[in-house]
Amino acid sequence: MQAVHFGAGNIGRGFIGYVLHENGFQLNYVDTNTAIIQQLNTDHSYQIELLDTDHTRLTVDRVQAFNSLTEQDQIIAQIVAATLISTSVGAKNLGRIAPVLKTGLLQRCQLKKSVNILANENIVNASSLLKQAVYALATTAEQALLDQYCYFVNTAIDRQSLSLTDHERQIALVEPYYEWVIAEDQMDPATSFNLNGVRLVDDLTPYIERKLYLVNASHAAYAYLGALAGYSTVQEAIQDEKIHQIVSQFMAENKQYFRQHYGLSDQELTQFIEKTAKRQQNPRLADDVRRVGRDPIRKLSAHDRLAGPVQALSNLGLPHVAGQCALAAGYCFNNSEDTEAVALQTQIKAQGITATVQKISEFDDELTQAVVDRYTLFQEHPEQAMKVGD
Numbered sequence: 471m472q473a474v475h476f477g478a479g480n481i482g483r484g485f486i487g488y489v490l491h492e493n494g495f496q497l498n499y500v501d502t503n504t505a506i507i508q509q510l511n512t513d514h515s516y517q518i519e520l521l522d523t524d525h526t527r528l529t530v531d532r533v534q535a536f537n538s539l540t541e542q543d544q545i546i547a548q549i550v551a552a553t554l555i556s557t558s559v560g561a562k563n564l565g566r567i568a569p570v571l572k573t574g575l576l577q578r579c580q581l582k583k584s585v586n587i588l589a590n591e592n593i594v595n596a597s598s599l600l601k602q603a604v605y606a607l608a609t610t611a612e613q614a615l616l617d618q619y620c621y622f623v624n625t626a627i628d629r630q631s632l633s634l635t636d637h638e639r640q641i642a643l644v645e646p647y648y649e650w651v652i653a654e655d656q657m658d659p660a661t662s663f664n665l666n667g668v669r670l671v672d673d674l675t676p677y678i679e680r681k682l683y684l685v686n687a688s689h690a691a692y693a694y695l696g697a698l699a700g701y702s703t704v705q706e707a708i709q710d711e712k713i714h715q716i717v718s719q720f721m722a723e724n725k726q727y728f729r730q731h732y733g734l735s736d737q738e739l740t741q742f743i744e745k746t747a748k749r750q751q752n753p754r755l756a757d758d759v760r761r762v763g764r765d766p767i768r769k770l771s772a773h774d775r776l777a778g779p780v781q782a783l784s785n786l787g788l789p790h791v792a793g794q795c796a797l798a799a800g801y802c803f804n805n806s807e808d809t810e811a812v813a814l815q816t817q818i819k820a821q822g823i824t825a826t827v828q829k830i831s832e833f834d835d836e837l838t839q840a841v842v843d844r845y846t847l848f849q850e851h852p853e854q855a856m857k858v859g860d
């Protein structure tokens with residue numbers, strides 16, 4: 471079985487590639503990073519290190535890699551031959567892989583070969599977004615062909631995945647825990663394989679929301695509040711009692727959304743939040759606030775990890791003050807090496823914070839004003855701003 475996987479980064483090697491390899495797939499990575507492409511084609515394997523007490527190392531073999539920018543013909547041939555196509559390139563890059571994917575998929579359609587396409591990105595319905603990007607390049611007749619043979623299947627993925635360099639080799643560095651949830655009802659009925667280690671569900675929405683609004687929401691809140699307080703890692707920020715209190719309250723607020731909207735039990739949600747906190751506190755982890763806070767415009771946008779739950783709680787008339795605080799901290803995030811952070815700060819300077827919050831988080835006047843007030847407090851009295859309780 472052949473998998474074509476776009477994105478040989480931390481999650482692509484440390485999680486998706488690992489699970490596919492364990493299920494008997496050969497891995498054909500597609501990336502733009504020449505160093506990792508060269509490494510994979512020299513070794514035809516790579517290593518993963520687990521963040522456990524033994525620093526367990528695993529080897530993934532049967533690997534090759536292609537350059538997205540210079541090896542289009544080979545990639546198209548791989549797409550035609552593939553048993554499965556997947557991605558983890560970052561949500562903002564899905565549009566960039568659409569042209570080559572469209573060409574490869576249409577060639578498959580001519581051969582009447584159906585396929586599942588799984589975009590594994592931290593965003594609601596990433597595969598549907600990838601489908602939109604592919605269809606935007608196709609004619610009506612091509613779209614009708616794609617409809618017949620191409621199954622864009624939404625997923626939710628969870629594993630803290632970083633990397634380290636050892637003997638000039640990129641090693642994926644991952645926590646032992648992982649969860650890969652796939653929308654079974656969107657899969658090709660003719661799928662010829664089973665994926666062990668994967669959970670198939672009928673309705674993905676609660677899973678992707680639980681992932682974004684609890685796991686990624688707390689992570690982003692630690693990163694943004696931590697960056698404001700001068701910490702370098704999420705793990706340092708967690709040790710700060712004031713920050714920990716705000717994030718704990720944010721999670722308590724979000725829990726009420728899941729209770730009301732999905733009828734989940736308090737006990738189940740509390741256990742999930744506690745398990746997530748423990749994972750984020752893994753003493754062997756040093757996760758840079760710049761990585762966890764990266765692409766702040768995406769993270770602050772409506773439906774994502776911060777504005778999503780705050781808007782949902784507001785709609786339900788439930789408290790969301792800690793969420794507003796995390797959002798306001800996000801609007802303060804700056805990193806000269808992060809193009810979205812630079813764009814965010816430029817936008818705030820040019821248009822003002824109120825217009826920026828309205829545009830990015832898509833809030834009404836009242837909610838916007840609450841976030842702006844907290845943002846202003848962070849600018850003028852940061853000590854007071856780091857307090858949401860009594």
Ligand SMILES: NC(=O)c1ccc[n+]([C@@H]2O[C@H](COP(=O)([O-])OP(=O)(O)OC[C@H]3O[C@@H](n4cnc5c(N)ncnc54)[C@H](O)[C@@H]3O)[C@@H](O)[C@H]2O)c1
Nearest residue numbers: 477479480481501502538559560561563566591592630631
């Ligand atoms: N790292 C994590 O802990 C984690 C966990 C769950 C989900 N995710 C999600 O997985 C995705 C990838 O995250 P990551 O941490 O692995 O990032 P990463 O930067 O380590 O990996 C992304 C890879 O995609 C490649 N890429 C970018 N544009 C490309 C293109 N046009 N064609 C081919 N390859 C391209 C990059 O070169 C890089 O190797 C993101 O959507 C992220 O939100 C990450």
Ligand SMILES: O=P(O)(O)OC[C@@H](O)[C@@H](O)[C@H](O)[C@H](O)CO
Nearest residue numbers: 592627628629630631686689762
């Ligand atoms: O990947 P992002 O930029 O959406 O979010 C950064 C982290 O929160 C994220 O990568 C987590 O480590 C991951 O989602 C855990 O499963």
